[in-house]
Each structure stands twice: as structure tokens, then as C-alpha cells.
Amino acid sequence: MAQRFPMTPAGLQQLRSELKQIKEVDRPQNVKDIETALGHGDLRENAEYHAAKDRQAELAARMAYLEGRIGHAQVIDPASIESDSIGFGATVTLTDMDTDEEVVYVLVGETESDVKAGRISIAAPIARAMLGKREGDDVTVQLPKGDREYEVVKIEYKPL
Structure with a gap:
């Protein structure tokens, strides 16, 4: 059985809000940042591109963490x-x-x-x-x- 994470209803809502922010705001902005950086030429020396790709990995990791916590939440009022x-x-x-x-x-x-x-x-x-x-x-x-x-x-x- 998967580990359950006790949290209050407010705590669950906070996690859901953060996940929504990432999915609806942060990730789409990151895609735009990558596209913009791609337009700047040679990727080997493109700091904007590498920073945007690093951010993409951070967002993906945070989303996975939040989805795991939400999916295994034990909500206790x-x-x-x-x-x-x-x-x-x-x-x-x-x-x-x-x-x-x-x-x-x-x-x-x-x-x-x-x-x-x-x-x-x-x-x-x-x-x-x-x-x-x-x-x-x-x-x-x-x-x-x-x-x-x-x-x-x-x-x-x-x-x-």
C-alpha cells in the first residue's frame, strides 16, 4: 500500500493551487521562454536556452512531487x-x-x-x-x- 500523507483540507487546496499555477501559468511561460531562446541561435552558447531547459526540469519535478502528494493525501479535517x-x-x-x-x-x-x-x-x-x-x-x-x-x-x- 502506498504511503499516505496526512493534511488538512486547506493544505490539500494549497497543493492543488500550486499545481494549477504551474500547469496554467509557469509551464506555458517556460515553453515560450524556450521558443524565444531557440531563436537566438547556437544552443551550445545560449545561456537563455539552458536556463529555460533547467527551469523546465524544475517545473516537471515539482509537478510530479505535487501530483504524488495530492494523489496520496489523507485529508483530515x-x-x-x-x-x-x-x-x-x-x-x-x-x-x-x-x-x-x-x-x-x-x-x-x-x-x-x-x-x-x-x-x-x-x-x-x-x-x-x-x-x-x-x-x-x-x-x-x-x-x-x-x-x-x-x-x-x-x-x-x-x-x-
């Missing part, structure tokens, strides 16, 4: 989850036990992660350390600079 433990789609409030600072993370698919926005990949070390924990539990995260201790303050499953 966090709003439909009822659980008191941390899992995919959870919005988790933690307190750093050293600094008393509160942080909020949302556990999302790998392609949706955005640390600055508080969205962390389900595969990230901190997310893996939180899986299955409940409110009041302690979480130890092993980081390069040493272990960090958190307490789970709140777990919510809500629309993203």
Missing part, C-alpha cells in the same frame, strides 16, 4: 476530531516549564508547516514528543541545545 489527546490537527497550548512562556502549535502535514505561524509538521521532533499526550501532561523535547520541558495546557481540534 481537525474540526471533525473529538479527542482529549494530541494528534494530527490539534491546536496545542504549552507552557515552557523553564520560562513560563506559553506557546501555541498546530500539528499539520509536512507540506503545511510554517513555524512562524505556529504550524508544525506532525513529523517534527516537538510534534512527535507531544503525540498522545493529554492536558496536564509533561512533554520533553530533545533539541540540539538540550532538552526542553513543557506542560500541555490546552488541546483543541478546530477548523483551520
Whole structure:
């Protein structure tokens, strides 16, 4: 069985939008760029042509990646989850036990992660350390600079 990639409905839509952009805008523009570069003569010394061909390969690789992710997506709507433990789609409030600072993370698919926005990949070390924990539990995260201790303050499953 093929590997499934968990993602939110918004994450799937983001991938579909990027794929559409490549197919309808980027790739047709790349074809024009190649045609224009071909008109500039000798291909051995034609930097525009080689750059356009490199871009063509990049676009093809990205399309294949996106199609694979979309085709094997396991779409999970966090709003439909009822659980008191941390899992995919959870919005988790933690307190750093050293600094008393509160942080909020949302556990999302790998392609949706955005640390600055508080969205962390389900595969990230901190997310893996939180899986299955409940409110009041302690979480130890092993980081390069040493272990960090958190307490789970709140777990919510809500629309993203």
C-alpha cells in the first residue's frame, strides 16, 4: 500500500493551487521562454536556452512531487476530531516549564508547516514528543541545545 500523507483540507487546496499555477501559468511561460531562446541561435552558447531547459526540469519535478502528494493525501479535517489527546490537527497550548512562556502549535502535514505561524509538521521532533499526550501532561523535547520541558495546557481540534 502506498504511503499516505496526512493534511488538512486547506493544505490539500494549497497543493492543488500550486499545481494549477504551474500547469496554467509557469509551464506555458517556460515553453515560450524556450521558443524565444531557440531563436537566438547556437544552443551550445545560449545561456537563455539552458536556463529555460533547467527551469523546465524544475517545473516537471515539482509537478510530479505535487501530483504524488495530492494523489496520496489523507485529508483530515481537525474540526471533525473529538479527542482529549494530541494528534494530527490539534491546536496545542504549552507552557515552557523553564520560562513560563506559553506557546501555541498546530500539528499539520509536512507540506503545511510554517513555524512562524505556529504550524508544525506532525513529523517534527516537538510534534512527535507531544503525540498522545493529554492536558496536564509533561512533554520533553530533545533539541540540539538540550532538552526542553513543557506542560500541555490546552488541546483543541478546530477548523483551520
